[in-house]
Amino acid sequence: MANIESAKKRARQEIVRHQRNLSRKTAIKTAIKKVLAAVSANDYEGSLEQLRFAEACMKRAQGKGVLHGNTVNRKVSRLALKVNAIKPTTK
Numbered sequence: 001m002a003n004i005e006s007a008k009k010r011a012r013q014e015i016v017r018h019q020r021n022l023s024r025k026t027a028i029k030t031a032i033k034k035v036l037a038a039v040s041a042n043d044y045e046g047s048l049e050q051l052r053f054a055e056a057c058m059k060r061a062q063g064k065g066v067l068h069g070n071t072v073n074r075k076v077s078r079l080a081l082k083v084n085a086i087k088p089t090t091k
Contacts, residue, residue, distance in 0.1 A: 021066050031057050039082050047083045054079065
């Protein structure tokens with residue numbers, strides 16, 4: 001355990017930050033699962049709405065430093081490909 005006051009404070013702050021980041025990551029995983037569930041149900045409109053929400057969650061986490069930018073872009077791109085694959089064709 002730390003003996004210096006500043007080190008003790010850092011340890012307390014790290015606990016709070018860890019919990020906050022863990023909560024954000026869990027929310028992102030849940031949002032991604034909702035997109036995939038809508039895609040597997042062939043619900044294009046629903047999956048598109050869920051994709052927008054998931055992307056917003058991931059971009060917010062990117063801004064907070066929880067996720068790397070390239071990771072966010074890769075995940076959004078892969079989800080968008082899956083959503084666009086079920087897009088209904090109108091002729």
